[in-house]
Amino acid sequence: MTTREPATESPTEPAAGAAAAPIIEAVGLGRDFVLTEGPFLRRTRRTVSAVQDVSFTVRTGEIVGYLGPNGAGKSSTMKMLTGILTPTAGSVRVAGMEPSRQRTRLAREIGVVFGQRTTLWWDLPLRDSLTLTRHLYRVPAAAHAERLAELTELLELEPFLGTPVRQLSLGQRMRGDLTAALLHAPRLLVLDEPTIGLDVVSKSTIREFLLKINRERGTTILITTHDLGDVERLCDRVMVIDKGRLAFDGGLPELRATVPTPRVLVVDLVAPAPAIEVEGATTVRVDGPRQWLELADNPARVIAEVAREHEVADLTLREPDIEGVVSALYRGTVPAGDRT
Amino acid sequence: MADTLSPENPEAPEAPRTSNPLRAAGRALRTYVLLAWTWCRAVAQYPMALSLFTFGLALSSLAEMGAVVVVFGHAGTLAGFTVYEGLLVYALAALAFGTADFLMGSVDRLGDHIRTGSFDTMLVRPVPPLVQLATHQFSPRRLGKLVPALAALVFALVACDIDWTLGRVLMLPVLLVSGAAVCSSVWVLAGCLQFFVADAREAANSVTYGGQALTEYPIAIYGRGLVRSVTFVVPLAFVSWQPALYLLDRPDPTGLPEALRFLGPLVAVVLALAAALVWRFGLRHYRSTGS
Numbered sequence: 066m067t068t069r070e071p072a073t074e075s076p077t078e079p080a081a082g083a084a085a086a087p088i089i090e091a092v093g094l095g096r097d098f099v100l101t102e103g104p105f106l107r108r109t110r111r112t113v114s115a116v117q118d119v120s121f122t123v124r125t126g127e128i129v130g131y132l133g134p135n136g137a138g139k140s141s142t143m144k145m146l147t148g149i150l151t152p153t154a155g156s157v158r159v160a161g162m163e164p165s166r167q168r169t170r171l172a173r174e175i176g177v178v179f180g181q182r183t184t185l186w187w188d189l190p191l192r193d194s195l196t197l198t199r200h201l202y203r204v205p206a207a208a209h210a211e212r213l214a215e216l217t218e219l220l221e222l223e224p225f226l227g228t229p230v231r232q233l234s235l236g237q238r239m240r241g242d243l244t245a246a247l248l249h250a251p252r253l254l255v256l257d258e259p260t261i262g263l264d265v266v267s268k269s270t271i272r273e274f275l276l277k278i279n280r281e282r283g284t285t286i287l288i289t290t291h292d293l294g295d296v297e298r299l300c301d302r303v304m305v306i307d308k309g310r311l312a313f314d315g316g317l318p319e320l321r322a323t324v325p326t327p328r329v330l331v332v333d334l335v336a337p338a339p340a341i342e343v344e345g346a347t348t349v350r351v352d353g354p355r356q357w358l359e360l361a362d363n364p365a366r367v368i369a370e371v372a373r374e375h376e377v378a379d380l381t382l383r384e385p386d387i388e389g390v391v392s393a394l395y396r397g398t399v400p401a402g403d404r405t
Numbered sequence: 406m407a408d409t410l411s412p413e414n415p416e417a418p419e420a421p422r423t424s425n426p427l428r429a430a431g432r433a434l435r436t437y438v439l440l441a442w443t444w445c446r447a448v449a450q451y452p453m454a455l456s457l458f459t460f461g462l463a464l465s466s467l468a469e470m471g472a473v474v475v476v477f478g479h480a481g482t483l484a485g486f487t488v489y490e491g492l493l494v495y496a497l498a499a500l501a502f503g504t505a506d507f508l509m510g511s512v513d514r515l516g517d518h519i520r521t522g523s524f525d526t527m528l529v530r531p532v533p534p535l536v537q538l539a540t541h542q543f544s545p546r547r548l549g550k551l552v553p554a555l556a557a558l559v560f561a562l563v564a565c566d567i568d569w570t571l572g573r574v575l576m577l578p579v580l581l582v583s584g585a586a587v588c589s590s591v592w593v594l595a596g597c598l599q600f601f602v603a604d605a606r607e608a609a610n611s612v613t614y615g616g617q618a619l620t621e622y623p624i625a626i627y628g629r630g631l632v633r634s635v636t637f638v639v640p641l642a643f644v645s646w647q648p649a650l651y652l653l654d655r656p657d658p659t660g661l662p663e664a665l666r667f668l669g670p671l672v673a674v675v676l677a678l679a680a681a682l683v684w685r686f687g688l689r690h691y692r693s694t695g696s
Binding site (some may be wrong): 098140141144147148150151165166169170172173176177180181183184186188189192197200201202203229350360398 | 439440443446447448450521522523525526528529530532533554593682690691692693
């Protein structure tokens with residue numbers, strides 16, 4: 066399997082050419098785990114590759130989505146980028162540093178948010194947690210006050226700044242975590258499932274916020290998620306990892322193009338009827354007066370023909386959603402050679 | 406704010422390099438105090454629970470002390486040690502372990518932090534993870550062990566017949582610090598076991614708490630093999646036994662060379678270095694958990 070040369074071909078390269086220096090460079094990155102199994106004294110050792118030969122470059126200012134099913138190697142990659150895990154193969158440089166060797170220095174340059182666990186102090190009011198963060202990152206008091214004021218306004222933290230973290234709702238806590246990750250003005254924000262478990266409003270607040278800091282501060286964002294709404298709203302570029310290997314790296318339109326997921330025309334007839342037969346489309350489902358037609362051809366012609374032949378109450382054209390595309394990729398419907 | 410983020414100025418102004426080990430140590434110490442203080446404030450939200458816990462710990466320390474007195478009271482002397490001398494050995498051990506528990510006690514929670522993933526969050530902060538781990542849930546209630554031990558030590562030092570030469574006066578704080586350093590290093594080493602073996606906390610506690618129980622009595626009462634292993638393998642003999650021999654100016658009843666009693670500080674330094682190395686090795690081989 067060949068991994069693409071990303072970025073250079075990417076249609077979503079940031080406009081500012083000079084600012085587009087690479088912030089992450091991974092070359093042949095791999096991580097093996099040795100598992101010991103069986104009863105004591107009769108143990109067998111087995112090597113499992115969580116990540117294999119992953120190469121990519123992320124340029125300053127990009128928002129990159131990192132997708133993959135559970136156990137595909139997403140988190141292992143993120144942990145190698147942040148210095149938590151030491152790679153067993155290949156190399157990676159983040160902000161010009163080698164994460165596992167320069168972890169503490171790198172921590173000043175990046176902000177990390179784990180959706181599943183908080184980096185705040187459970188029993189302290191949010192404000193105290195954020196002050197503590199200021200000391201740990203050694204941010205000058207003036208800069209801290211300025212950034213905190215800005216983030217408080219953007220994320221509407223004011224009502225719960227004095228509340229102990231354990232009493233915050235998930236959405237509030239996530240906003241607090243994002244604030245803590247951004248107070249030291251990191252160049253790169255690494256988000257591991259930041260919208261997991263959030264309601265629609267909280268998700269949308271967080272997405273708009275991320276777009277804003279990316280635009281205004283030029284913060285590079287790398288995000289793993291299972292929520293394809295995040296991807297469609299935020300990411301100019303997606304990388305898909307499957308079984309430890311990079312299966313796709315490119316723009317969203319390209320990802321759609323890799324998997325021939327047809328558009329679907331939903332036809333509501335005035336009365337139930339047998340399956341519509343029309344050239345350039347296949348009727349895939351009939352439910353009372355409603356029928357689903359998969360389009361293989363120009364929708365305009367098909368729509369005209371359906372309207373001529375039948376009495377139509379309503380018509381909707383559904384674009385293939387990214388979810389279908391990604392799950393097709395995960396299932397391996399796309400042969401390796403077709404991944405252009 | 407945005408210009409500090411531009412690639413022309415990749416080094417943010419508030420991020421100087423830490424190259425000098427002394428400065429790094431000073432900073433780690435400041436971070437320790439800051440985090441410990443923060444945790445203290447957090448537990449102070451529950452003053453009743455805090456005082457009850459502290460009182461409970463103090464009571465259990467007193468009970469242990471009572472046991473020493475009862476054992477010696479029945480036997481009269483053990484291995485040639487009177488009850489006050491026995492109390493001295495106990496107090497030296499309890500103070501060293503109390504200090505280690507006070508400073509490093511949370512390290513044996515490493516396995517929990519690895520399992521729940523909170524260790525990962527410690528690793529992405531720009532302060533040493535060992536400091537974060539050691540201060541996690543730091544609570545003033547640990548003074549409940551420390552204060553009775555200190556009181557017992559002062560009492561025993563007064564009650565025992567000690568020839569207070571200048572050397573002994575100067576050596577006493579050195580011995581106390583060395584003992585605490587030996588215990589702290591053993592705590593860290595035992596905690597590191599959890600990098601490699603899941604749920605190793607119980608096994609680790611056999612060395613940490615088991616070691617405490619062992620050193621609370623004059624080790625001459627144990628078999629020869631055990632005496633040698635706590636002298637040369639896990640050097641717990643330097644926590645209470647060798648210092649007590651020095652303070653009381655006794656020949657070693659187990660027949661080991663008398664020069665050993667002066668090796669405490671050296672043993673502490675070597676053990677602390679070993680703990681630091683093993684901790685680094687463990688970090689480098691840390692596997693994290695799934696998800």
